[in-house]
Amino acid sequence: MTVQNSKIISLPKFLDSRGNLSFAEQFTHIPFKIERVYWIYDVPGGETRGGHAYRDNQEFVIALSGSFDVLVDDGGEQKVFSLNRSYYGLYVPNGLWREMRNFSTNSLALVLSSTSYLEEDYIRNYDKFLTLRIK
Ligand code: TYD
Numbered sequence: 001m002t003v004q005n006s007k008i009i010s011l012p013k014f015l016d017s018r019g020n021l022s023f024a025e026q027f028t029h030i031p032f033k034i035e036r037v038y039w040i041y042d043v044p045g046g047e048t049r050g051g052h053a054y055r056d057n058q059e060f061v062i063a064l065s066g067s068f069d070v071l072v073d074d075g076g077e078q079k080v081f082s083l084n085r086s087y088y089g090l091y092v093p094n095g096l097w098r099e100m101r102n103f104s105t106n107s108l109a110l111v112l113s114s115t116s117y118l119e120e121d122y123i124r125n126y127d128k129f130l131t132l133r134i135k
Helices: 126-134
Strands: 007-010 036-040 049-054 059-065 068-073 078-083 088-092 097-101 108-113
Touching: 059 078, 068 088, 078 088
Parallel strands: none
Antiparallel strands: 007 088, 036 108, 049 097, 059 088, 059 108, 068 078, 068 097
């Protein structure tokens, strides 16, 4: 898997004077079956989240509110995506190192995941990630 496999995916948006609406359906907009949803909020300024890779889990990250950056890294190349609208998200395939940083005040990150939470699926050590990539 390389950073070229991660990509921004636009979601439908219904613009309305009453307020806007967006949605996402598995397989139609999200390229996997959604097994889990989690969200990250109240992030103090300067904090970095999600410094890890998953062996199996795929994710789709949406900035529901505010803004933040997602860095993806395949061990050779890095790419930074700025998320700041709720009508698109970033697809992060399994096997990539990823970090979330530069959270704005009151930002809200919604993450759709392809697997249930499993600590064994995490690679939390960057050097180990690099060794596994070489194999
Ligand atoms: P962690 O994945 O380390 O957060 P981040 O990727 O943002 O650095 O998760 C923080 C804690 O929350 C950790 O103790 C595991 C727990 N957790 C769950 O129990 N279920 C989940 O779905 C997630 C994402 C985390």
